[in-house]
Amino acid sequence: MALNVKNANGSNNSVEQETLDAGVYPGRLVQIIDMGLQAQRPYQGKEKPPINEIMLTYELVDEFLKDEEGNELLDKPRWISETMPLNNLRADRAKSTQRYMALDPNMVFDGDFSALGNTPVNIALVHNKQGEKTYTNVANVAAMRPRDAEKCPTLVNPIKVFDLDNPDMEVFNALPGWISTKIKTNLNFQGSPLQAALAGKQEDKPKEAPAKKDRKPKVEDAAEVEDNSKVWD
Numbered sequence: 001m002a003l004n005v006k007n008a009n010g011s012n013n014s015v016e017q018e019t020l021d022a023g024v025y026p027g028r029l030v031q032i033i034d035m036g037l038q039a040q041r042p043y044q045g046k047e048k049p050p051i052n053e054i055m056l057t058y059e060l061v062d063e064f065l066k067d068e069e070g071n072e073l074l075d076k077p078r079w080i081s082e083t084m085p086l087n088n089l090r091a092d093r094a095k096s097t098q099r100y101m102a103l104d105p106n107m108v109f110d111g112d113f114s115a116l117g118n119t120p121v122n123i124a125l126v127h128n129k130q131g132e133k134t135y136t137n138v139a140n141v142a143a144m145r146p147r148d149a150e151k152c153p154t155l156v157n158p159i160k161v162f163d164l165d166n167p168d169m170e171v172f173n174a175l176p177g178w179i180s181t182k183i184k185t186n187l188n189f190q191g192s193p194l195q196a197a198l199a200g201k202q203e204d205k206p207k208e209a210p211a212k213k214d215r216k217p218k219v220e221d222a223a224e225v226e227d228n229s230k231v232w233d
Contacts, residue, residue, distance in 0.1 A: 015068055020060075020078065020136050022126050026144065026152055027080075029103060029119045031057035031160045033179065035083060036186025050187050054113060055179070056099060057081040058123050058138070061153040077156050080123065082138040086113075102141045117159030120144045120152040167194045 033055040040048035058080050064072040087094035089111055100113065102121055109115040124140040144152065162171045164183070172180060172194070189195055 015066065017065055017078075019127070019134055020063060020080075020125055022136075024122050024124050024142075025060045026062060026148070027058040027060045027121060027123050028152065028155050029056060029116055029121065029159075030059040030079065030155055030157055031055070031081070032113050032117060033057070033160075033162045033175070034164045034183075035179075036164050036183055036192075037188045038182070038186055040085070051085040051087075053083055054086045054096060055081055055083045056113075058121070058141075059155055059157060060123070061120075075156060080125065080136065080138060099141055102143050105143050114161045114163060117161060118155055120149040164188070164192055164194055167197055169197055 035053040035055055037050050038053045039050050042048060060078045060080065063078040064074055065076040065078060066072055084095045084099070086096050089097050089100065091097055100111065100116075103113075103116045103119045122142045122144055123138055124142070125136050126139040128135045128137050160168075160171045160174070162168055162175070162183075164186075172183070175183075183189075183194070184198075
């Protein structure tokens with residue numbers, strides 16, 4: 001699908017990080033990921049049709065991961081992501097419409113999410129509890145005042161855009177495993193450019209020599225499954 005709604009953090013740092021306080025944080029849009037056509041949960045007992053989804057990731061410009069001694073790692077800013085159905089812009093109450101208008105209020109990019117990387121915004125974070133665990137979620141995103149946007153620090157990480165209509169395999173292979181798996185299980189994966197690209201990658205691998213007929217297969221002979229799970233940059 002194209003990432004135009006007019007027509008949807010990672011680190012290798014193993015130190016457990018503190019939960020971000022609820023509040024408003026300045027940040028920039030660093031990642032736009034096309035999640036494909038996804039099944040939806042029933043609402044009030046009624047089935048909902050599948051819809052294309054998009055994941056947006058924001059890089060917080062003044063919050064950083066910390067090392068074992070509690071020192072901020074200035075090359076590793078905190079990231080926060082949200083996934084939502086990608087609705088047409090005419091659906092003015094849809095979350096994707098609200099996010100797009102916060103990022104491009106003057107419609108400079110005519111509904112194209114993929115062009116919005118590096119846009120400065122204010123991100124409102126809230127806490128949601130499930131059992132004993134507290135999760136930090138994006139409650140809202142608002143446009144930044146021009147004078148604040150001018151002073152907003154630049155991105156530390158490169159902008160990443162993944163579009164299933166024209167898949168960037170370098171971006172795809174850098175995604176955490178749970179994200180790449182969700183993309184590969186989207187309802188339009190079969191026959192997609194991504195499936196073709198992944199199939200081509202498998203074909204490029206050197207073929208193993210055929211096993212001898214009198215040799216029983218061993219456990220270590222089992223084909224290895226390609227691991228696409230990589231930590232965030």
